[in-house]
Every structure is written in structure tokens, then in C-alpha cells.
Amino acid sequence: MTTTHETTNGAAERPSGLAGIPLLPADATKQTKKDFTSDQEVRWCPGCGDYAILAAVQGFLPELGLKRENITFVSGIGCSSRFPYYLDTYGMHSIHGRAPAIATGLATSRPDQNVWVVTGDGDALSIGGNHLIHALRRNVNLTILLFNNEIYGLTKGQYSPTSRVGQVTKSTPMGSVDQPFNPVSLALGAEATFVARTMDSDRKHLTSILRAAAEHRGTSLVEIYQNCPIFNDGAFELIKDRSQQEARIVHLVDGSPVEVGPEDDRKTLVRMPGGRLEFVSASELSEDSDVVVHDAGAESPAQAFELSRLDSPEMTHVPMGIFRSVSRPTYDDGVRAQVQAAVDTAGGPATDDDLAALLRGRDTWTVA
Amino acid sequence: MSSKSVQKLDRVVIRFAGDSGDGMQLTGDRFTSETAAMGNDLSTLPNFPAEIRAPQGTLPGVSSFQLHFADHDVLTPGDSPDVLVAMNPAALKANIGDVPRGATIIVNTDEFTSRNLKKVGYDQSPLDDGSLESFHVHAVPLTSITVDALEKFEGLTRKEKERAKNMFALGLLSWMYTRPTTGTEQFLTKKFGAHPEVLEANLTALRAGWNYGETTEDFASSFxxxxxxxxxxxxxxxxxxxxxxxxxxxAAHKAQLxxxxGSYPITPASDILHALSGLKRHxxxxxxxxxxxxxxxxxxxxxxxxxxxxxxxxxxGLALKSETIGLAVSLELPLVIVDVQRGGPSTGLPTKTEQADLLQALYGRNGESPVPVIAPSTPADCFDAAFEAVRIATAYRTPVILLSDGxxxxxxxxxxxxxxxxxxDLRVEFATEPNGTDDKGEPVFHPFLRDPDTxxxxxxxxxxxxxxxxxxGIEKADVTGNISYDPDNHDHMTRLRAAKVAGIAGIPDVAVEDPTGDAKVLVLGWGSTQGPIAAAVRAVRNAGHSVASAHVRHLNPFPANLGEVLRSYDRVVVPEMNLGQLSMLLRAEYLVDVRPHTSVRGLPFSTVDLADAILTHLEEVQ
Structure with a gap:
């Protein structure tokens, strides 16, 4: 039985996700949730999970110690994408699926901005799937909040790329035959350096994940299970119901064995002969059991991917927490470093003479 | 000094043609540089297949480079070559139709094998069957002479030696037209500096070509x-x-920004991405x-x-970007979109030119989505047009489309x-302070409070x-920018966005060239048709006719005097490389019976054809 844990990437060595962004002066008045609340009336449906997420984000942002003008939220299209309007920061509500691309342009050209992307399962995984995977692979310094309600809400109830097989919606009256994406598996496959999952109704867990995601340098993807009370109510009821959630939610704790269930009926994840993962009860554990210890910092995403595959439509076991958090050079840092190196090598910013030399090129002639 | 006679010419059009792998674009580029260094005015037309390497020796694989140079101002790359260099039978077959009788043809006889001839459908060699009688043909075994000249380079394979034949051809042409080769020698030194033997071989081939012209009796004089x-x-x-x-x-330098x-590679625009990628220092x-x-x-x-x-x-690519251009229109942010037009629809003719994206640029978006459009008229004018696009984008906070072409x-x-x-100076002022007050009198920022002038x-x-x-992208309330679905506000904002673009200042009037002052026909062009139109108009005038010409650079908004200009002539002819897009716009906007003259052959207008068309219109209005 292995219990020791070796991190491949020590948290202390990582550059912060906030590096390069001016902080509030130490003697500044402490910010509150109110400072991040805009004057716009929030227009989501009563009971929408988005309210809880908005409250958590507004409540969390003061913790960052940043000036409001150094925070930008970019969104696409969908119910969740109205998010920027309700925050008193800079924001852009853009077009369907394209927020990661727009945010990449902003984050690369403005290292002093803390850039967030708010998106949904349709926006990020359907129309914007290409931009999402490329942002993840590039590792641009962005925090992406993916609200997953497994339905199209704004267009009034069609199935989404995370809707379950068989789901009856307005566009699948006989049940969906479409295989859904697992957003965590997808992100891990796209070389994501930070992947986590949390839930709208668990404010404490949500806030802790937001904190870790914001501190991560590179693209952080946070999948947030979010209830749509109108078109897909109760999609996550099995893990929200207090009587059931303890038996179903697998809280991932870095460096600890992967376990589920109440204290008196704890099950531990074990790698069986042949490689398959299985939860076994305490009585079935032995000295020889190959207990799975979560290692979010592992260089290979293989085990994190296996954990993401514990998901099933029946929600028997649902992992929550940080699947992966590794350090890798970010795209925007790399791009800026090249521009800076080129400027430095040339002896500083281009002067009029430098521009004149560029325009003349190497081969000129003079007509008198 | 040359021992042969030297004839003076005022203009020459040379076309280098060969297989895609023969290095014709490089040869043409180098000859162009040598010609520029001589102080000749010039214009070039590279023409290459979309395939990177079509099967060797076939018609689809033919790549060519045409250069027109003269002792006077040159307006086009020329209709028909005075000299054709054909590196193989395919190059001869693909180009012979453009070569006028009496012109010079230099062929590489080594490639005229029965196999190569058959590949392009020649039953007999055109060098032997008399079909080239009316041309001045120089049959030169370019490949074997090059290989012989490189005999001493034991480290190089025969194939590598053969590859230097384009330098031999360049050397020969450089002799014929008394071009200096020092620039090419420096270029080769830079390119092959790391491979001394390859460098020396290319230099040797270049000099061998020059010496061949100088010594062989085949070439009686140089020019x-x-x-x-x-x-x-x-x-x-x-x-x-x-x-x-x-x-x-x-423009960015002058704006101090x-x-x-952000770009995705696409022919023929990729070279802009390449060029800018190398300018990080700026x-x-x-x-x-x-x-x-x-x-x-x-x-x-x-x-x-x-x-x-x-x-x-x-x-x-412009088609794919249209939704985001619409967003930029709605956000009112500066943005420059460069469309280097090519033949369409769909993939069309990726390496050939066309001007058929004008309506897409103006109207290819949902909703009322006005975007300024500028089209450069010559390669050098692309500099000024790009500068102007940035000026308008930054001053008016609007996306601007720049319509270049292949x-x-x-x-x-x-x-x-x-x-x-x-x-x-293109410096802009960013907003730094609140520009309004809320209902409690507190200072607030109104992101859609407008500058009254612009x-x-x-x-x-x-x-x-x-x-x-x-x-x-949702409609916003005037001034505050808050989301608004109010019908009157949408109508108001739609008209405001249109008025902003329509009111762009600093667009010069269209200048009309009407030397005799009594022309009844106006030839009006846009974009890259300027050179061919000017050349055709010149030919018509030289034949003793009166004709006026003008060129539109700003396609949206149009220059203020354009309607008046159009109405001053009995007939307006608009040549364009599409099926009449500008003609349609002018008819709609000014109710003038504009006559389109169109061609979508993937090539610029021929001066001769255009001059004929103008003459026909002149006759009709007499």
C-alpha cells in the first residue's frame, strides 16, 4: 500500500497566475463583494444556478487583492455569458464560442490584465470547441469557468454536447442518440495544465477551486455543474441530495488515496490486476492492494484521465476537485518574451530611424 | 566591355517559365532586383500553380514570372512577352499563346525529349516541325552546359548541378540586357554561405550563362x-x-501603439503574416x-x-470572419481586416487574382453593418492604403477592410x-476620466457617448x-451602453453607426485625368486595375482619341465628388475583375448607367483588350 506522495511540480516553484498584475496598495480600503457588483439588474430565471456562481465570484474577487480595472471577463453567447454585465470590472460579451480567442488576444497583449472566460457547455464544447482546445494546449494565462447544465438554455431547451444519451429535449423528442463529451477528459486530452470540477451549490468548494484556478499560471479550466431549473432541472440532483452525495462524490485530495463514502462505509480506489480501477471497501483492502493516490502534479495526465472516467450517467461516483495542476510555460509569456528579446537585442524600442531603415530595406537606389 | 554590338530599347517584357521546381520565381526576383538597381521602372507578375509540386514536366506544374521594364514609367507587367525563357516543353506549350510573332524564345533543349514532349501532347518537337518559324528561337542546351560548367565540383551530384541551370539562364539574360550581377552574387553568398561548394557552383553557373551570351554566335547583340x-x-x-x-x-509606429x-495562413495573404512575424523588433x-x-x-x-x-x-477567410467583423461594428473598436482577394467562389483559384470580394466586404454580414473599405491600386500603394486603414480604424473606432488582391x-x-x-501623426487619445454623471450626480463613464465631430x-x-x-454584441442604449431592446434606440443606433462611417473625413475627391478636356467617355477603375487602365487609356489617347480616366480608392464611403464626376460624362466604363460589382454599386448609388467591362481569368486585364473595349465605347457615343 503506497501512501507517500511525491510532487513532480512543487507549488512553490510555480509562477503565480497573477504575476505581472499590479496589486492594490497595502493600505487600500479592503474591497468587498459590493465593489465587484455592477448596477445592472440580473436577469437569469429564478432558481438558476448562475446566481450562486455569480455570488461566489463576486465574493471571491476581493481576495485577489487586484484593482478592479485590472480584471477583465470575456464571455461568448448563452445564459452564462451574460455574466460580465453583472461584474463591475472590464468585460466583453462577445459571440458564440469565440471568447477563448478574444481572451487570448487580450491576455497576450496585456500582461497586466487578469483575464477570465465565462462559458457554457454549448458555447465552449459545441460551437467553440476548437478555440477551447487550442487555448488549453497553448496554455494562455486565462481562467475559464465552464458552466455545465447539460442543456441549451438560451435557445430554450435543445440537447447540448454534454446531454446524456436518451435525454428527451425539444430537439430530441425520442431521446438523444448523441454521445456526450466529458469536459474534464476533453481538457486533459487537450494538454490542459489545470483542470478542476466543482458545483454551483457548494459555495465553499467553488470558492476554493476559484482560488486555485486564479493562482495557476496558464489556462485553468473549471467545470461547474450548474442547475438549469427550466429546461434540465435536477440534472445533478443525485449529488446535490444530502442523503446521497456522500456516497457519490469523490473528493480529490492531492497526495491522498482516492476515497468515497461516509466514515463508516469508506471505499478506496484500487488498481486491480489488469489495470482496471475499482472502489473497494475497507474489509477488502490488503497489504497488496494497489491504492490509487491522487497526484494532481503528475507529469502524465494518464491517472487524472482515468479518474475523469469514473463518471457515468448514473452518477455512481463523481470526482470533484482539482484533477490536474502542473506547471508549463505559458503561451503569452513566451510570445511577450520573444518581442521583448527582439526589442532588447535591437537596443530598445524602435525609433524613427529604425522605421526608416526598415522601409528602405537592403537594396535602394537614389534618383537625383 | 562587351565585344558585341549593343542595341538600345525603350522597353522589354521578359517571361521566365519552367517547372515548379525549376526556380523560376527566384530567377525572376533576382532579374527584377538587378533591373531595379539599373534604375528602370518596372512591374512584375508572378504566376504559379496552387499545387506545391505538380508532376514534373506537366502543364499544371508550369510556373512563370513576367517582368516589364522600361526607360519610362511602367504601368503593367505587360500583355505579351518580348522574350520567353522556356525551361521545358510544358513551359513552351503553356506560354506560347501569349508570345507575339517576332518575339525571342529561349528554350532549354535538354528537356525536349520525346518523353517530355509526349507528356504535354506534342507529337513532334516544336523545335523541329517549323511551328516556331515566326519567332526568333535560341535553342540552348541549358542543363548540359550548366552540368559541364560545373564539372570540377566533385562533391555535387548531377542532380545538384542541374539545379543551378536557373542561374545559368539568369546569367544569360543578365548579359542580354546588360544587368549587373553583383546583387545576385551577394544574394547567393548570403543564401549559400554555409555551403561553400553549392555557393561556388551557383556563382559559376551564373558567370557561365553570362559568358555564353558573350561568346556564342547565337546571340548577336545585347540590349x-x-x-x-x-x-x-x-x-x-x-x-x-x-x-x-x-x-x-x-502606422502603428506613428500611433505609438x-x-x-491574429492570422491563419492562406494564399495569397500568408506573406504578410511572414513579414510581420519577422518584425517583433518593431x-x-x-x-x-x-x-x-x-x-x-x-x-x-x-x-x-x-x-x-x-x-x-x-x-x-473573410467569409469565416464576418460574424466577428459584425461584433467589431457593434463594439465600435478599431480593427483592420486585410483581404488579399483571389479567384472564387470557395477555394476557387488560390494563386490567381480577382476582385470579386467587393460586395462581400461591403455587405457580407448580418444586419446593417457598415464597414469602411479601401483598395490599394498598385503594389507600392499597399503601404499608403494600410496606413490609411489604420488611420480610419483608430480615429473612428471601427473595423476597416483593406481589399488587396493576388x-x-x-x-x-x-x-x-x-x-x-x-x-x-496617428496618435489617439484613450479615455482617462469619467465623461458623465449618474442620476445622483456621481461621475460615471459612458462608453457610448460620442465625439460630436467624428x-x-x-x-x-x-x-x-x-x-x-x-x-x-447585444444592442446597447445610446450613451450608457447598457443592454437595450428599445425599438427607437435600435433605430437610432443603427443610423448612428451608418452616419459615423458615411461621415469619415479626409477622403480625397476622385481626381479625373482628361487631358483634352473634351472627353465623352470616362473609364473608372478601382484596386489593381489602375495600371492596366492607365496603359489602355494611354494607348487610346496615343491613337488620337479623347478619353477620361479616374480611380476610386475608397469604396466605402465613396469620395464626395464621385456622383458629380460620373454624371459629367456621356458614358462611364468600369473595368473590373468580377462580373460588375462596382458598376452595380455605382448604378444603385448614383442612378448612372455605368457600363461594366469584366474579366475573371485570374489575370490582370490585357492592355490591348482593354484599349479595344474603350475604343468600342468611344465609337458608340460619337
Whole structure:
């Protein structure tokens, strides 16, 4: 039985996700949730999970110690994408699926901005799937909040790329035959350096994940299970119901064995002969059991991917927490470093003479 | 000094043609540089297949480069070559139709094997069957002479030696037209510096070609073309794509803002991405995006952050970017979209030119979505047009579409390099303070409160304290920018956005050239048709006729005097490389019976054909 844990990437060595962004002066008045609340009336449906997420984000942002003008939220299209309007920061509500691309342009050209992307399962995984995977692979310094309600809400109830097989919606009256994406598996496959999952109704867990995601340098993807009370109510009821959630939610704790269930009926994840993962009860554990210890910092995403595959439509076991958090050079840092190196090598910013030399090129002639 | 006679000519059109792998573009480029160094005015037309390497020796694999140079101002790359260099039977077959009787043809006889002849459908060699009787043919075994000249290079394979035959051809042509080869020698030294033997072989082939012309009895004389009389200044030769990239960089420099390019590779625009990628030293950031949509999204995100966001593409890419252009119209942020037009629809003719994206640029978006459109007229004009696009984008906070085309992109001409100090100042003022008060009298920022003169909204970039605001593609209330579904507000905002673009200042009147002052026919062009139109008009005037000409550079908004100009002539003829798009716009806008003259052959207009068309119109209005 292995219990020791070796991190491949020590948290202390990582550059912060906030590096390069001016902080509030130490003697500044402490910010509150109110400072991040805009004057716009929030227009989501009563009971929408988005309210809880908005409250958590507004409540969390003061913790960052940043000036409001150094925070930008970019969104696409969908119910969740109205998010920027309700925050008193800079924001852009853009077009369907394209927020990661727009945010990449902003984050690369403005290292002093803390850039967030708010998106949904349709926006990020359907129309914007290409931009999402490329942002993840590039590792641009962005925090992406993916609200997953497994339905199209704004267009009034069609199935989404995370809707379950068989789901009856307005566009699948006989049940969906479409295989859904697992957003965590997808992100891990796209070389994501930070992947986590949390839930709208668990404010404490949500806030802790937001904190870790914001501190991560590179693209952080946070999948947030979010209830749509109108078109897909109760999609996550099995893990929200207090009587059931303890038996179903697998809280991932870095460096600890992967376990589920109440204290008196704890099950531990074990790698069986042949490689398959299985939860076994305490009585079935032995000295020889190959207990799975979560290692979010592992260089290979293989085990994190296996954990993401514990998901099933029946929600028997649902992992929550940080699947992966590794350090890798970010795209925007790399791009800026090249521009800076080129400027430095040339002896500083281009002067009029430098521009004149560029325009003349190497081969000129003079007509008198 | 040459021992042979030297004849003076005033103009020559040379076409180098060979297989895609024969290095014809390089040969043409080098001959162009030598010609520019001589002080001749010139214009070039590269013409190559979309396939990287079509099967060797076949018609689809033929690549050519045409150069027109003269002792006077040159307006086009020329209709028909005075000299054709054909490196194989395919090159001869593909080009012979353009060569007028009496012209010179230099063929590489080594490639005229029965197998190669058969590949392109020649039953007999045209060198032997008398079909080239009316041409002046020089049959030169270019390959074998080159290989013989390189005999001493034991480290090189026969194939490597054969590859130097383009340098032999360049040397021969350089002798024929008394071009200096020092520039090419320096170029080769730089290119092959790391491979001394390859360098020496290429230099040897170049000199062997020169010496062949000098000594062989086949070439009786060489030719001299005196330098052209051009206005005083410092000149360089430049392609449209390079000029366009430099124009963007110069504009960013004069605006004192970083330039951020988001782009996806596409022919014939990719060279702008390549050029800008090499200019990081000028605070240029280039991001090769995952697709066309991401390219423009990146540019727009950078513009939101206070940079000059640019995206470069060709027609199919413009189609993909249209939704984001609409967003930029709605957000009212600066953005420059470069469309280097090519033959369409769909993939069309990727390496050939066309002007058929005009209506797409103007109207290819949902809703009322006005966008200024500018089209450069010559390769060098791409510099000024790019500069102008940035001026309008930043001053009016609007996306601007720049319509270049494949002919301008790859063609080149001498360019009088401007003085940096003479370029207009493009600095903009970012918003720094609240510009209004709320109902409690507290200072607030209104992101859609407009400048009364330009109707531009404030450019308030993230990082500016106190101006935090949200913008988006949903209709916004005038002044406050809050979401608004109010019918009157939408009508008002739609008209405001249209008025802002319609009211763009600094667009010069159309200048009409009517030397006799009594012309009844006006020939009006836009974009890259300027050169062919000017050449055709010149030919018509030289034949003793009166004809007026004018050129439109701003396609939206049109120059203020355009309607008046159109109405001053009995007939207006608009030549364009599409099926009459500008004609349609002019008819709709000005109710003038504009006559289109159109061609979509992937090639610029032939001067002769255009002159004939103009003469027909002249006869009709007599």
C-alpha cells in the first residue's frame, strides 16, 4: 500500500497566475463583494444556478487583492455569458464560442490584465470547441469557468454536447442518440495544465477551486455543474441530495488515496490486476492492494484521465476537485518574451530611424 | 566591355517559365532586383500553380514570372512577352499563346525529349516541325552546359548541378540586357554561405550563362534599356504584401501603439503574416491562430486592450470572419481586416487574382453593418492604403477592410520610400476620466457617448481606473451602453453607426485625368486595375482619341465628388475583375448607367483588350 506522495511540480516553484498584475496598495480600503457588483439588474430565471456562481465570484474577487480595472471577463453567447454585465470590472460579451480567442488576444497583449472566460457547455464544447482546445494546449494565462447544465438554455431547451444519451429535449423528442463529451477528459486530452470540477451549490468548494484556478499560471479550466431549473432541472440532483452525495462524490485530495463514502462505509480506489480501477471497501483492502493516490502534479495526465472516467450517467461516483495542476510555460509569456528579446537585442524600442531603415530595406537606389 | 554590338530599347517584357521546381520565381526576383538597381521602372507578375509540386514536366506544374521594364514609367507587367525563357516543353506549350510573332524564345533543349514532349501532347518537337518559324528561337542546351560548367565540383551530384541551370539562364539574360550581377552574387553568398561548394557552383553557373551570351554566335547583340526618368528620391523595389506589412508597422509606429496580428495562413495573404512575424523588433506581436475566426478574435481582443488589432486573409477567410467583423461594428473598436482577394467562389483559384470580394466586404454580414473599405491600386500603394486603414480604424473606432488582391500581393514595382517624419501623426487619445454623471450626480463613464465631430465613442482600455465597463454584441442604449431592446434606440443606433462611417473625413475627391478636356467617355477603375487602365487609356489617347480616366480608392464611403464626376460624362466604363460589382454599386448609388467591362481569368486585364473595349465605347457615343 503506497501512501507517500511525491510532487513532480512543487507549488512553490510555480509562477503565480497573477504575476505581472499590479496589486492594490497595502493600505487600500479592503474591497468587498459590493465593489465587484455592477448596477445592472440580473436577469437569469429564478432558481438558476448562475446566481450562486455569480455570488461566489463576486465574493471571491476581493481576495485577489487586484484593482478592479485590472480584471477583465470575456464571455461568448448563452445564459452564462451574460455574466460580465453583472461584474463591475472590464468585460466583453462577445459571440458564440469565440471568447477563448478574444481572451487570448487580450491576455497576450496585456500582461497586466487578469483575464477570465465565462462559458457554457454549448458555447465552449459545441460551437467553440476548437478555440477551447487550442487555448488549453497553448496554455494562455486565462481562467475559464465552464458552466455545465447539460442543456441549451438560451435557445430554450435543445440537447447540448454534454446531454446524456436518451435525454428527451425539444430537439430530441425520442431521446438523444448523441454521445456526450466529458469536459474534464476533453481538457486533459487537450494538454490542459489545470483542470478542476466543482458545483454551483457548494459555495465553499467553488470558492476554493476559484482560488486555485486564479493562482495557476496558464489556462485553468473549471467545470461547474450548474442547475438549469427550466429546461434540465435536477440534472445533478443525485449529488446535490444530502442523503446521497456522500456516497457519490469523490473528493480529490492531492497526495491522498482516492476515497468515497461516509466514515463508516469508506471505499478506496484500487488498481486491480489488469489495470482496471475499482472502489473497494475497507474489509477488502490488503497489504497488496494497489491504492490509487491522487497526484494532481503528475507529469502524465494518464491517472487524472482515468479518474475523469469514473463518471457515468448514473452518477455512481463523481470526482470533484482539482484533477490536474502542473506547471508549463505559458503561451503569452513566451510570445511577450520573444518581442521583448527582439526589442532588447535591437537596443530598445524602435525609433524613427529604425522605421526608416526598415522601409528602405537592403537594396535602394537614389534618383537625383 | 562587351565585344558585341549593343542595341538600345525603350522597353522589354521578359517571361521566365519552367517547372515548379525549376526556380523560376527566384530567377525572376533576382532579374527584377538587378533591373531595379539599373534604375528602370518596372512591374512584375508572378504566376504559379496552387499545387506545391505538380508532376514534373506537366502543364499544371508550369510556373512563370513576367517582368516589364522600361526607360519610362511602367504601368503593367505587360500583355505579351518580348522574350520567353522556356525551361521545358510544358513551359513552351503553356506560354506560347501569349508570345507575339517576332518575339525571342529561349528554350532549354535538354528537356525536349520525346518523353517530355509526349507528356504535354506534342507529337513532334516544336523545335523541329517549323511551328516556331515566326519567332526568333535560341535553342540552348541549358542543363548540359550548366552540368559541364560545373564539372570540377566533385562533391555535387548531377542532380545538384542541374539545379543551378536557373542561374545559368539568369546569367544569360543578365548579359542580354546588360544587368549587373553583383546583387545576385551577394544574394547567393548570403543564401549559400554555409555551403561553400553549392555557393561556388551557383556563382559559376551564373558567370557561365553570362559568358555564353558573350561568346556564342547565337546571340548577336545585347540590349540596353536606359534608366527611367523618375521623380527624385530614394527608391526600392517592393511587393504589395511587403508594402502592406510595412504600412501597418509604420502606422502603428506613428500611433505609438503595439501592433497585434491574429492570422491563419492562406494564399495569397500568408506573406504578410511572414513579414510581420519577422518584425517583433518593431513591437509587432503575431499569433498564428487555430482558424480564421480565432485570428480575428485575437485581433479584436488586442484592440479592446488598446493595441492595433489586425487580421490578414483571403476571400474564404473573410467569409469565416464576418460574424466577428459584425461584433467589431457593434463594439465600435478599431480593427483592420486585410483581404488579399483571389479567384472564387470557395477555394476557387488560390494563386490567381480577382476582385470579386467587393460586395462581400461591403455587405457580407448580418444586419446593417457598415464597414469602411479601401483598395490599394498598385503594389507600392499597399503601404499608403494600410496606413490609411489604420488611420480610419483608430480615429473612428471601427473595423476597416483593406481589399488587396493576388496581383498586387505578389507583383512588385519601384517605390519612392517616404520620409518617416512626413508620415501623418496617428496618435489617439484613450479615455482617462469619467465623461458623465449618474442620476445622483456621481461621475460615471459612458462608453457610448460620442465625439460630436467624428461620432466615435471613447476608447477606454482595461487598466484605466474608474472606467470599468462592459461591451457586447447585444444592442446597447445610446450613451450608457447598457443592454437595450428599445425599438427607437435600435433605430437610432443603427443610423448612428451608418452616419459615423458615411461621415469619415479626409477622403480625397476622385481626381479625373482628361487631358483634352473634351472627353465623352470616362473609364473608372478601382484596386489593381489602375495600371492596366492607365496603359489602355494611354494607348487610346496615343491613337488620337479623347478619353477620361479616374480611380476610386475608397469604396466605402465613396469620395464626395464621385456622383458629380460620373454624371459629367456621356458614358462611364468600369473595368473590373468580377462580373460588375462596382458598376452595380455605382448604378444603385448614383442612378448612372455605368457600363461594366469584366474579366475573371485570374489575370490582370490585357492592355490591348482593354484599349479595344474603350475604343468600342468611344465609337458608340460619337
Amino acid at each position: 540596353e534599356i536606359a534608366p527611367a526618368t523618375m521623380p527624385p528620391g530614394t527608391y526600392r523595389n517592393i511587393t504589395g504584401n511587403t508594402a502592406l506589412a510595412h504600412g501597418l508597422v509604420a 503595439p501592433l497585434v496580428l 513591437d509587432v506581436t503575431t499569433i498564428q491562430a487555430e482558424d480564421e475566426i480565432a485570428g480575428i478574435g485575437i485581433a479584436l481582443g488586442a484592440s479592446f486592450g488598446g493595441a492595433i488589432g489586425v487580421t490578414t486573409t483571403s476571400g474564404p 496581383y498586387l500581393a505578389n507583383g512588385s514595382e519601384p517605390w519612392a520610400v517616404p520620409e518617416v517624419a512626413d508620415l501623418p 461620432l466615435a465613442r471613447p476608447w477606454a482600455v482595461p487598466g484605466t481606473a474608474g472606467l470599468e465597463h462592459r461591451i457586447g
